[in-house]
Amino acid sequence: MTIKKIAFLVSLTCILFVQEELLAFIPSVQLTFLLVILYGSLVGIKDGSIIVFVHTLLDNLIMGSFNIWTILPMFLGLEITLVIGYLLKNKNEFILAIGGAIACIIYSLCFFIINIFVYSIKPLEYLIADLPFTIGLIVCSVISILFLFKPLYKLCASAKDRFYETD
Amino acid sequence: MKKFIIKIMIAVILVITSGVIIYFSINPLRDPNEKDITIIVIDKNGNEIINDDYTVTDESLFEIMEENYEIEYSMSQYGAFILEIEDIKTDGMTSYIAVNINGEASPVGISSIVIEDGAIYSFVETII
Numbered sequence A: 001m002t003i004k005k006i007a008f009l010v011s012l013t014c015i016l017f018v019q020e021e022l023l024a025f026i027p028s029v030q031l032t033f034l035l036v037i038l039y040g041s042l043v044g045i046k047d048g049s050i051i052v053f054v055h056t057l058l059d060n061l062i063m064g065s066f067n068i069w070t071i072l073p074m075f076l077g078l079e080i081t082l083v084i085g086y087l088l089k090n091k092n093e094f095i096l097a098i099g100g101a102i103a104c105i106i107y108s109l110c111f112f113i114i115n116i117f118v119y120s121i122k123p124l125e126y127l128i129a130d131l132p133f134t135i136g137l138i139v140c141s142v143i144s145i146l147f148l149f150k151p152l153y154k155l156c157a158s159a160k161d162r163f164y165e166t167d
Numbered sequence B: 001m002k003k004f005i006i007k008i009m010i011a012v013i014l015v016i017t018s019g020v021i022i023y024f025s026i027n028p029l030r031d032p033n034e035k036d037i038t039i040i041v042i043d044k045n046g047n048e049i050i051n052d053d054y055t056v057t058d059e060s061l062f063e064i065m066e067e068n069y070e071i072e073y074s075m076s077q078y079g080a081f082i083l084e085i086e087d088i089k090t091d092g093m094t095s096y097i098a099v100n101i102n103g104e105a106s107p108v109g110i111s112s113i114v115i116e117d118g119a120i121y122s123f124v125e126t127i128i
Helices: A003-022 A032-063 A068-087 A093-117 A123-163 B002-026 B061-068
Strands: B035-042 B048-056 B071-076 B079-085 B095-101 B120-127
Touching: A003 A032, A003 A123, A032 A068, A032 A093, A032 A123, A068 A093, A093 A123, A123 B002, B035 B061, B048 B061, B061 B079, B079 B095
Parallel strands: B035 B120
Antiparallel strands: B035 B048, B071 B079, B095 B120
C-alpha cells in the first residue's frame, strides 16, 4: 500500500467520520450510507472495510458507546452496505437508492438482533420504537443517494485517479 | 431533466409518506373513549409508594383499583370505602385513606368518581 493510497483512504475516512459527527444532533439524518455505498463502488470491499472499521471505532469512542454490542452490529451493518455498494457499482442511482434502502433495513436489523438477544428487549416494542428512526434513515439515505451519488462519484473517481495507485 | 424530475418526485413522495408514518407511529390513533390517568398512593409519612399511569376506557376508579391492586374495602349506602391498599392498612376509625383528585379532596366517594382524562388520583393514608 503506497503512501498516496493511505492518504486517500484517510481522507475518505475523515469525510465519513466528520459528516456523521456534524449531523449527529439530527436523529437519522446522515450521509453515512451514501458514502459507504460510494466507497464500496469506488475502492472495493478490502479497502472499504478499513475505512468502515476505523470509522466504527472512532464514532463509538466519540459517542461513548464503545462496547462490543454496539461496535459489532454497526460494523456488520456498514460492511453489508459496503458489499451492496460494491455489487451495485456501475448501476444507475435508482438501483443504488433501492440498495441503500435495503442496507438501512439490514443495518437496523443488526441492532434489532443484538437488542433482542443480548439486552432481552421485547421484539415488538423495540420494532415500534425503532420504526420512525429506521424510516428516517431510509428516506435520508435514498434521497442523498439519488441526488448526490453521481456527482460525488465523479469527484472521488477523479481524485482516486490522481492519488490512488494499485500495488 | 426528466430523470431529475423523477428524483424530485421520489424525494417528495418519500418525505410525505415517511412523515405520515412517523407521525402516526409516534401519535397512534386514539380511541375517543380512552383516558390517561395517574394513580398515586402515599403513606402516612408522605412517601409515594405507588405512582402508576393507566390508559382506561369505561372503567370506574374503583374497578381500576380493584383490578390492579390488592385492596380491602367496606361497602355502605354511599358506596365503597377503601381501608387497605397494598401495604397501607387503615381501620377507618383512627386512620383512613383520603381520595384526592388533582390534589383536591374528592367531593364524592370512590364508587361515584367519574374518570377524567389527564387526572391524577391520589390515595393518602391519613391519621386522625
